[in-house]
Amino acid sequence: MECACPAGRRFLLPVGQAVSYIGVLMTTSSLPGFRDFYPADLALRTHIFRTWRTVARRYGFVEYDGPPLESLDLYTRKSGEEIVGQLYGFTDQGGREVALRPEMTPTFARMVAARAGGLPKPIKWFSIPQLFRYERPQKGRLREHFQLNVDIVGETSVASDVEVVAAAIDMLRALGLGSADFVARYSDRTLISAVLQEMGVPEALLPAAFAALDKADRESEQWVFDRLVEAGVGELEAKRVLALADMDLADLSDQFGAVAAVEESLSRLRQFREQAEAAGLAEFVELDLRLVRGLAYYTGLVFEIWDRRGKFRAICGGGRYDDLLEAVGGPALPALGFGMGDVVLGELLRDRDLVPDDEATLDDFVIHVSEAELPAALRIVHSLRARGRRVGFDYRSRSVGRQFKVANQSGAERVIVVGPEEVERDECVVRSMGTGDEVRMDVADLFSGAG
Ligand code: HAM
Numbered sequence: 001m002e003c004a005c006p007a008g009r010r011f012l013l014p015v016g017q018a019v020s021y022i023g024v025l026m027t028t029s030s031l032p033g034f035r036d037f038y039p040a041d042l043a044l045r046t047h048i049f050r051t052w053r054t055v056a057r058r059y060g061f062v063e064y065d066g067p068p069l070e071s072l073d074l075y076t077r078k079s080g081e082e083i084v085g086q087l088y089g090f091t092d093q094g095g096r097e098v099a100l101r102p103e104m105t106p107t108f109a110r111m112v113a114a115r116a117g118g119l120p121k122p123i124k125w126f127s128i129p130q131l132f133r134y135e136r137p138q139k140g141r142l143r144e145h146f147q148l149n150v151d152i153v154g155e156t157s158v159a160s161d162v163e164v165v166a167a168a169i170d171m172l173r174a175l176g177l178g179s180a181d182f183v184a185r186y187s188d189r190t191l192i193s194a195v196l197q198e199m200g201v202p203e204a205l206l207p208a209a210f211a212a213l214d215k216a217d218r219e220s221e222q223w224v225f226d227r228l229v230e231a232g233v234g235e236l237e238a239k240r241v242l243a244l245a246d247m248d249l250a251d252l253s254d255q256f257g258a259v260a261a262v263e264e265s266l267s268r269l270r271q272f273r274e275q276a277e278a279a280g281l282a283e284f285v286e287l288d289l290r291l292v293r294g295l296a297y298y299t300g301l302v303f304e305i306w307d308r309r310g311k312f313r314a315i316c317g318g319g320r321y322d323d324l325l326e327a328v329g330g331p332a333l334p335a336l337g338f339g340m341g342d343v344v345l346g347e348l349l350r351d352r353d354l355v356p357d358d359e360a361t362l363d364d365f366v367i368h369v370s371e372a373e374l375p376a377a378l379r380i381v382h383s384l385r386a387r388g389r390r391v392g393f394d395y396r397s398r399s400v401g402r403q404f405k406v407a408n409q410s411g412a413e414r415v416i417v418v419g420p421e422e423v424e425r426d427e428c429v430v431r432s433m434g435t436g437d438e439v440r441m442d443v444a445d446l447f448s449g450a451g
Helices: 039-058 105-118 158-174 189-198 203-214 221-231 235-246 249-256 260-278 342-351 371-386 400-410 420-425 443-449
Strands: 002-004 010-012 069-071 089-091 097-100 123-127 130-132 144-153 182-188 285-287 301-307 316-320 335-341 364-368 391-393 414-418 427-432 438-442
Touching (some): 039 144, 039 158, 069 105, 105 123, 105 144, 105 335, 158 182, 158 260, 158 301, 158 335, 182 189, 189 235, 189 260, 203 221, 221 235, 249 260, 301 335, 364 371, 364 400, 371 391, 371 414, 371 420, 371 443, 400 414, 414 420, 438 443
Parallel strands (some): 182 285, 364 391, 364 414
Antiparallel strands (some): 069 097, 089 097, 130 144, 182 301, 301 316, 316 335, 414 427, 427 438
């Protein structure tokens, strides 16, 4: 086998030997933070994706996709500092500054903006992109992950806020998780912006204040306080901001109800609660006024789903981003949605023993008694496959005992045996692996009963 090496020189390598360039033995590990999906891992991923798709369609969302590589400025302008610092960015061979997508929302906004005029509203789309962020790999956080994105464009109603949160909750319920396992915490960025300003945080410092508050779930109060002060928020004001954690809507109404922006957001949040209760979601949703979300483009409702036992990172996050479409060059259309990653969710499902059993890989296994019956066995194998059955056989004509063992391991529900006598009479013996019952039948009847 010939191998083209980086220096352009060619080396002859024996087939089957690990490929190595001079002195550099290639490793069998994937890059840090990147996963190999062995069949059992992929089975779990497929189970998650299948459930996501089923639930998204139940809500009337349709699937779309976009390119994994985008222009760098799509993120530098709109995603916020944290994600920009984690970009896999480079200059392509045409001299363009590009990046692997770290999130789907900018692509979604760009795609909708390009065709917004022609699309009936509300636009309800979902996607399951693979995303790339150069994070420090840790439990629940990798450098690539798959993320369900569910978004609605063209709606400002509270009902659409509830619809999106309900969809996220139902994704998890459909996977077998309940209100003892997770909680959707929600808040409103407009409300928090108005309240922080009333507390004395200048508008220009809001992004820094949000970035500090966004870490409140992981860091200590002192840490958040220090970041606020570092950003330029006064100590007294920073203390007031921290007190938000213990406030509820009534407290905010008492203290800041006279401010129009506050009262408007409070009214939306009250309606949100009422509608979520009407939708049967009371036990799944909780107000959390410290929640602001790290991404820069959110404008109204924000929410995150967390594991109740606090063992894992956020499972899901989203909110309203009413200005983003216009900011990427489209019409001014309100939008909202969420992203739910496969990494934390997979960890949670494993933790709660909610990973489905391995599926059988075969329906039928055709055993041939000796090599002489291989042609007859092949005819049966291929005729059954043509009828849609998953069928295996032994490539090496090993002993019947060995073939039964392999058939057992494959989980096949039926074993079909052909020996010299059966070939002569155009028959076969069919054994049900579940019951052990055996019947002799014409091969033609085997096909008429299949598929
Ligand atoms: P996000 O909060 O950055 O939001 O990500 C959403 C979810 O994706 C997180 O809660 C987490 O489950 C998963 N996730 C994010 N980063 C990683 C990582 N490095 N490793 C594993 N899982 C991760 C967004 O991306 C928004 N664009 C979501 C959105 C859609 N908002 C509106 N529409």
